[in-house]
Amino acid sequence: MEQESRLAGTVRPGGRTAKVRAAVLTATQDELVERGFHGLSMDQVAARAGVGKTTVYRRWGTPSGLVADLMNELADESSPHADTGTVEGDLRANALSVLQAVTDPRLGATFQAVIAAATCDEEAAKALRAFYGRRVEEWAKAVDRAVGRGELPPGTDAKEVIRAVSAPLYYRLLVTREPVTAEAAERSALRALAAARAGAFAEGA
Amino acid sequence: MEQESRLAGTVRPGGRTAKVRAAVLTATQDELVERGFHGLSMDQVAARAGVGKTTVYRRWGTPSGLVADLMNELADESSPHADTGTVEGDLRANALSVLQAVTDPRLGATFQAVIAAATCDEEAAKALRAFYGRRVEEWAKAVDRAVGRGELPPGTDAKEVIRAVSAPLYYRLLVTREPVTAEAAERSALRALAAARAGAFAEGA
Numbered sequence: 424m425e426q427e428s429r430l431a432g433t434v435r436p437g438g439r440t441a442k443v444r445a446a447v448l449t450a451t452q453d454e455l456v457e458r459g460f461h462g463l464s465m466d467q468v469a470a471r472a473g474v475g476k477t478t479v480y481r482r483w484g485t486p487s488g489l490v491a492d493l494m495n496e497l498a499d500e501s502s503p504h505a506d507t508g509t510v511e512g513d514l515r516a517n518a519l520s521v522l523q524a525v526t527d528p529r530l531g532a533t534f535q536a537v538i539a540a541a542t543c544d545e546e547a548a549k550a551l552r553a554f555y556g557r558r559v560e561e562w563a564k565a566v567d568r569a570v571g572r573g574e575l576p577p578g579t580d581a582k583e584v585i586r587a588v589s590a591p592l593y594y595r596l597l598v599t600r601e602p603v604t605a606e607a608a609e610r611s612a613l614r615a616l617a618a619a620r621a622g623a624f625a626e627g628a
Numbered sequence: 629m630e631q632e633s634r635l636a637g638t639v640r641p642g643g644r645t646a647k648v649r650a651a652v653l654t655a656t657q658d659e660l661v662e663r664g665f666h667g668l669s670m671d672q673v674a675a676r677a678g679v680g681k682t683t684v685y686r687r688w689g690t691p692s693g694l695v696a697d698l699m700n701e702l703a704d705e706s707s708p709h710a711d712t713g714t715v716e717g718d719l720r721a722n723a724l725s726v727l728q729a730v731t732d733p734r735l736g737a738t739f740q741a742v743i744a745a746a747t748c749d750e751e752a753a754k755a756l757r758a759f760y761g762r763r764v765e766e767w768a769k770a771v772d773r774a775v776g777r778g779e780l781p782p783g784t785d786a787k788e789v790i791r792a793v794s795a796p797l798y799y800r801l802l803v804t805r806e807p808v809t810a811e812a813a814e815r816s817a818l819r820a821l822a823a824a825r826a827g828a829f830a831e832g833a
Contacts, residue, residue, distance in 0.1 A: 590799035
């Protein structure tokens with residue numbers, strides 16, 4: 424019984440623990456989008472979620488704890504890698520999924536808030552690292568399959584190819600503050616692919 | 629006389645206006661590094677610079693105005709593009725200059741603070757766009773020369789090649805929060821070069 428109660432959030436997805444978590448994470452994301460990480464307050468999240476403050480403090484501890492759990496949930500929700508049959512199709516799909524995420528008003532604002540927080544908060548940085556670690560690993564499978572099919576040279580660093588597809592889009596979004604367009608996404612996928620085909624992502628390259 | 633006085637900061641670099649500006653920008657950078665953009669206060673910058681508050685408010689207006697002028701100064705100070713004789717040498721030099729900037733404790737923290745600010749402040753975003761616009765344009769000259777020497781295909785988009793060299797390093801720094809190493813810089817230069825040689829940066833590619 425004790426074990427069942429402790430795991431209630433996982434074994435009964437519709438249970439009270441799961442409902443509280445869903446409400447708190449939705450409120451956390453709302454607050455992040457509206458106020459940014461610096462404006463994120465445990466009390467305000469509790470009020471917005473309709474949950475007791477004590478529960479929020481006990482379960483998540485700090486604003487960084489809320490952000491870490493939110494990023495974990497977003498990673499759970501995010502789509503698996505594409506399987507279009509060609510590496511070109513899969514890398515384009517990856518670039519488009521990044522484009523969609525960063526240009527989605529709610530999701531894009533959430534990422535930007537967490538990325539900003541991570542520049543000065545180690546817990547937020549850790550949450551970000553975990554999120555992108557999972558995303559890169561998931562999409563790297565498409566590149567590994569392409570190597571298996573002989574579309575890319577043996578020894579190609581699959582994770583690095585995926586990072587190379589995403590990097591120019593985040594660079595525009597965050598650093599040069601230039602528009603992130605479908606054209607930019609398309610080109611990013613094709614350039615990473617050209618370099619991969621040339622062996623620039625292979626071991627010892 | 630009126631014109632001379634108005635331009636005092638530019639025509640007499642050692643003059644009082646220039647000294648005030650240097651002190652205020654140094655204090656702005658100190659405060660950014662220590663407190664981040666959200667902690668940047670006009671009064672604190674004035675006190676730290678040993679300059680009257682009225683001067684700071686009249687000349688820079690807002691914290692964003694201070695950041696914009698600081699980024700302008702950093703662009704002025706940053707080194708011109710390399711001219712090693714080969715595109716490979718020049719792109720490696722570019723990657724290393726990015727590496728040095730982002731791993732320099734003071735400069736790296738400054739960029740991270742302004743990048744974080746730009747996610748929620750349009751003036752900071754504008755300052756960032758202007759800074760990187762100038763840097764990309766400066767280094768693009770090296771790629772244009774490589775096209776002229778026949779090292780890269782005609783029609784190669786020089787600015788996009790430079791963005792492609794920098795992007796993976798900022799992506800690691802800001803998004804996946806992975807270490808930005810000399811090896812990552814080297815690889816980034818060689819991968820952009822491989823894609824450029826394959827024609828993936830040429831018009832219509």
